[in-house]
Amino acid sequence: MAFFRLVFFGFLGLSVLYVCISLYSRSVRREKLEKEWDANPKEGATPEARSSFIDEGMAVYESGLRKKLILLVFVIPPMVVGTIIYLIN
Numbered sequence: 760m761a762f763f764r765l766v767f768f769g770f771l772g773l774s775v776l777y778v779c780i781s782l783y784s785r786s787v788r789r790e791k792l793e794k795e796w797d798a799n800p801k802e803g804a805t806p807e808a809r810s811s812f813i814d815e816g817m818a819v820y821e822s823g824l825r826k827k828l829i830l831l832v833f834v835i836p837p838m839v840v841g842t843i844i845y846l847i848n
Contacts, residue, residue: 769837777832784829785820792816 792813801808820826 769840770833773833773836777829780829780832781826784825785817788820788825789813789817 793809795816796809796812
C-alpha cells in the first residue's frame, strides 16, 4: 500500500513540477519573441503583425524539441529513485 501511495503522490508532485516548468519555459520563449520583434520591427508594422509574429513563434515552440525535453521530468526522477531503492536493497 505504501508503494502505491509513493507512486500516486510522486506522480502528482511531478505533474505540478511539469506544469510549472512548462509555463516558465513558454513565458521565457514568448518574452524572447517579444524582444526580438521590438528590436527589429518591420516598416509600417501593426500590432496585429506583432501578435501574428509571436503566435507563429509560439507555434514553432509547441512542436519543438524543448517542449518534448520537459517531459523528461516524468522519466528521470523515477529512474533515480528506482536506482537508489535497488542499490540500497
